[in-house]
Every structure is written in structure tokens, then in C-alpha cells.
Amino acid sequence: MAKKLLGTVFLSTLLYLFSLEIFAHHSVAIYDAENPLQLTGKVVEWQFTNPHVFILLSVEDDQGKEVTWNLEGSNTSLMLRRGWRPDTLVPGDEIIVRFNPLHSGAPGGNFREVFNPDGTAFDPSSKR
Amino acid sequence: MNIFNRTFFFSVLVFLQTACTQSNEITGQETAIQYPDWSGQWSRIGSLNWEPEGYAVAGPPPLTPEYQARREEFQSQRDQGMLVGDPPANCLPPGMPRVMTMSFPFELVITPNTTYILADWESAVRRIFTDGRDWPDYMLPEFNGYSIGQWHDENDDGVYDMLSVETRAIKGPRSFDSTAVVAHDNNQTVVLEEFRRIDEETLEDKITTIDDALTGPWTVQRRYSHTPFSQDILWVEYVCAEGNRHLNLGEEWYFINKEEGTLEPTRDGQPRMVPVYD
Numbered sequence: 001m002a003k004k005l006l007g008t009v010f011l012s013t014l015l016y017l018f019s020l021e022i023f024a025h026h027s028v029a030i031y032d033a034e035n036p037l038q039l040t041g042k043v044v045e046w047q048f049t050n051p052h053v054f055i056l057l058s059v060e061d062d063q064g065k066e067v068t069w070n071l072e073g074s075n076t077s078l079m080l081r082r083g084w085r086p087d088t089l090v091p092g093d094e095i096i097v098r099f100n101p102l103h104s105g106a107p108g109g110n111f112r113e114v115f116n117p118d119g120t121a122f123d124p125s126s127k128r
Numbered sequence: 129m130n131i132f133n134r135t136f137f138f139s140v141l142v143f144l145q146t147a148c149t150q151s152n153e154i155t156g157q158e159t160a161i162q163y164p165d166w167s168g169q170w171s172r173i174g175s176l177n178w179e180p181e182g183y184a185v186a187g188p189p190p191l192t193p194e195y196q197a198r199r200e201e202f203q204s205q206r207d208q209g210m211l212v213g214d215p216p217a218n219c220l221p222p223g224m225p226r227v228m229t230m231s232f233p234f235e236l237v238i239t240p241n242t243t244y245i246l247a248d249w250e251s252a253v254r255r256i257f258t259d260g261r262d263w264p265d266y267m268l269p270e271f272n273g274y275s276i277g278q279w280h281d282e283n284d285d286g287v288y289d290m291l292s293v294e295t296r297a298i299k300g301p302r303s304f305d306s307t308a309v310v311a312h313d314n315n316q317t318v319v320l321e322e323f324r325r326i327d328e329e330t331l332e333d334k335i336t337t338i339d340d341a342l343t344g345p346w347t348v349q350r351r352y353s354h355t356p357f358s359q360d361i362l363w364v365e366y367v368c369a370e371g372n373r374h375l376n377l378g379e380e381w382y383f384i385n386k387e388e389g390t391l392e393p394t395r396d397g398q399p400r401m402v403p404v405y406d
Contacts, residue, residue: 027214027306029206030374030383030394044387049371051219056387068387072373077232077248077364103209106392106400108373108383 031100031110038098040117044068046089050076055089055111057097071099071111083124095122162287163238163279169361170331170352172230177305178348189309195341202308209395210381211374213308215301218376219368221250223271223302224295225319225335228350232366236331243277243291248366256293267297269315282324293321304337312340329354 041059053073061067073079089095094117099109114122191199202213211217221227232248245254256277267274273295279288300315311317320336331354336347355361373384375391380398382391391401 027206027211027217027308029211029214030209030381032209047371050366051368051370051372054371054373070373070383070385070387070392075232075366077366080364081362102383102392103395104383104393104398105396106383106385106394108385108392 028100028110030102032103033100035101036098036112037101037109038096039069040094040096041069043089043091043093043095045091046086048076048079048084048086048088053079053084055095055097055114057095059107067107069097070108071097072109073111085124085127088124088127161279161281163240164288164325166236166238166325166331168357169233169235169355169363170230171233171355173330173351173353176229176231177307178229178350189304189337189341189346190343191309192341192343195310195312198310199308202310206308209398211376211394212381213310214303214306216250216303216306216368218374219372220301221252221271223300224254224273224298224317225321225337225348226302226304227252227254227272228321228333228335229305230350230352232364233355234352235363248364250366250368256291258291263296269297269299271299271302273298273317273319289324291321291323293319293323295319295321310341314340316340326351 039057039059041057044056044058045054047054047056052075055069055071055073057069057071058066059069096115096117096119097111098113098115099111101109116122199213205212216222216226222229222231227247227249230247230249234245234247234249237244237246241257241259243256243258245252245256247254252272254272254275256275258277258279261276263276264274274297275293275295277291277293280290280292281288282290296318298311298315298317298319300311300313302311302315302317303309304311317337317339320338322334324332324334326332331352333350333352334347335350336345338345373386375382375384377391381394382398382401383394385392389403393400
């Protein structure tokens with residue numbers, strides 16, 4: 001158990017370092033890295049653009065209203081090398097996204113990880 | 129001289145002439161120094177910024193008190209959510225020397241008159257003139273500046289192995305990396321570089337920056353790993369304006385919400401901007 005936990009921590013640290021690396025050819029000061037959020041929602045649009053890709057995610061807020069979050073990712077060069085394509089996500093896909101939110105509280109952020117609805121890591125190659 | 133002797137004489141003459149010509153050609157080939165093969169794809173080793181790998185030579189940039197204060201002010205504003213001191217954040221090119229951090233891979237094309245650095249980042253091209261020219265009377269400032277280079281054969285093996293480069297006429301605003309260290313507003317930066325292939329897999333660029341934001345020359349080194357040319361090499365277009373969401377208006381920074389047609393605040397207390405139509 002301890003070994004498994006250690007392995008998970010090691011992997012998480014690696015992933016964290018890796019995920020930090022993928023989004024820093026300019027500063028990420030507008031996002032709050034110390035208070036990450038996680039939301040479940042449906043993809044409204046997947047924008048495979050530079051300088052960074054975007055997931056537009058529709059999420060139901062506390063009042064039952066649908067709010068679209070603009071979640072910024074890495075650049076197309078690195079995303080492509082990691083198996084992402086312009087058609088990897090399509091409208092209606094249900095996903096969980098972990099991201100660093102805007103300091104202001106506006107519905108935007110810098111996404112770090114994407115998961116399937118069952119909590120497993122999203123594999124972009126699974127869509128091809 | 130009978131015909132036999134005459135034929136023999138001319139044969140010997142032709143042989144000597146041919147041998148002599150071949151000898152000259154061989155000598156010519158031997159004395160012409162060859163250009164190196166640095167083809168393929170080069171990818172940065174280490175961080176996207178100079179720290180910590182690039183600071184190994186001379187430490188962090190030796191900022192003047194004025195520019196150190198500016199850096200601290202930028203860092204304080206960043207803590208609030210503003211992208212200050214980082215021109216590429218809203219799509220200005222990185223310029224020299226920052227482009228050599230090489231966020232994305234690049235290619236080197238060597239010709240006798242010019243060496244080209246083709247960077248995927250902002251699809252930037254650097255032309256390094258190696259044709260022996262002098263500095264022009266006027267150089268229009270550009271983000272990558274105007275570069276003159278010279279090839280050297282440091283180990284005298286007949287193949288050039290070092291390219292020294294001087295770059296002037298560099299346009300601003302620029303930052304040295306994304307850590308809020310900016311070049312001086314006067315844009316009088318001069319950058320000196322030495323490119324060497326330190327082993328089969330590695331290219332090194334030793335970069336010395338002279339800038340009035342610094343108390344003296346600042347030297348960093350950047351290394352790049354090699355992928356030999358093949359059909360599997362991936363080059364990816366990068367056009368920052370395509371999907372940029374970061375907007376600087378006056379002293380404020382906003383996050384563009386294209387779908388709502390609004391400018392979202394990036395810091396606490398900043399009002400959201402919603403267009404009003406009469």
C-alpha cells in the first residue's frame with residue numbers, strides 16, 4: 001500500500017512538473033495555481049488554436065444555470081505531440097477538468113488535467 | 129625527334145599536366161574549409177526560461193537598481209493577476225535573445241552567405257549573414273535584430289565548428305524570459321553568440337547580452353538536443369493571434385471572452401467590461 005501511495009505521489013509530482021512545463025512560454029500570472037478547481041461539464045467547443053488550445057465547458061452552477069467556462073491549455077505543438085487533435089473533443093462530450101482558475105473569479109482558467117466521467121485519466125488517442 | 133620519341137614526349141607532357149591539374153584540384157579541395165552538417169531538428173534542453181540551467185555561467189541577470197525595482201513591481205502586479213513584463217503574452221514576438229530559449233523546436237540551414245535559424249515559435253526566422261559584410265549605415269530595428277556571423281575552425285580539421293554572431297538593431301519591447309526581466313526601454317541591446325556542436329547530440333549557444341538594464345554583460349548558455357533529419361520530424365505552425373485571449377488596455381489586463389463578447393477581469397476588484405451599444 002505504502003509502495004503504491006509512494007508511486008502515486010511520484011507519478012503525480014512528475015505529472016505536475018510536466019504540466020507546469022507545458023504552459024509557460026509566457027507568464028501564467030492571471031491564473032491562481034495555489035487554488036486549483038475541478039469541474040464536471042459538457043464540451044461546448046474544443047478550439048485547437050495557438051497560442052493555446054481552449055476547452056469551452058458548460059457547467060451547471062449552484063443556481064442551476066449553465067455557465068460556459070473558458071479553459072486554456074497548452075500550445076498545439078505540444079498537444080499534437082501528446083496525441084491531441086482538432087477533433088479530440090466534440091460538443092457534448094462529458095469530461096472532468098482540473099484547472100487553475102482566474103484570480104478574479106470569472107469563469108476561466110488554465111486546465112492541467114482532463115478526466116473521463118468515471119475519474120480515469122482522459123486518453124486523447126482513445127478518440128481515434 | 130622521330131615520331132615515337134615525339135609521341136612519348138607529348139605523352140609525358142600530358143601526363144605531367146594532368147597530374148599537376150589534379151594535384152591543384154586536390155589541394156584546392158583540401159584547403160577549402162567545409163561547412164558543418166547541423167541539419168535536422170533541434171529542441172531546447174531544460175526550462176522554458178533561462179533559470180536555472182541557463183544561469184549556470186554567470187548567475188541571474190545583473191539588473192540595475194532601476195530595472196530590479198521594475199522587476200519587483202511587475203512581480204507584485206503578477207501576484208494580483210496581471211501579465212506585465214512579458215510581451216509575448218499578448219503575441220508580440222520574443223525577439224533577441226529570448227527567442228533562443230526556443231519554446232518550440234527549430235532548424236538550422238547553413239549556406240555560405242547566410243545561416244538561417246527557422247524557429248517554430250512565432251514562425252520566427254533569424255538570418256545570420258556570413259558573407260563578410262560590414263554593418264549597414266542604417267538598420268531598421270526588428271525583434272530579432274540584424275545579425276552578422278563568422279565561421280571558425282577551432283580544431284583546424286578543415287570543417288567549421290563554431291559560428292560567432294553579433295546582433296544589433298533589436299526592436300522592443302522585449303523581456304529576457306517570462307520572469308519579469310525586461311530589456312531597457314532604449315533598445316540599444318547587443319547580443320553576442322557562439323554556436324558550437326559540443327557533441328553529436330548537442331548544440332550549445334553561449335549568449336552574452338549587453339543592455340542598459342544590466343550592470344554589465346550577462347552570459348547564459350542554452351543547449352539543444354538533436355533529432356537527425358527524417359520524414360518523422362514534426363514541424364508545427366504557430367500563429368499567436370489565432371486564438372489569443374489576453375488583452376492589455378492601458379494599465380489593465382483582460383481575458384477575452386469571445387463567446388460572450390466581453391472582457392473578463394483577471395484580478396480581484398477589476399470590473400468586467402461589457403460593450404454597450406447605443
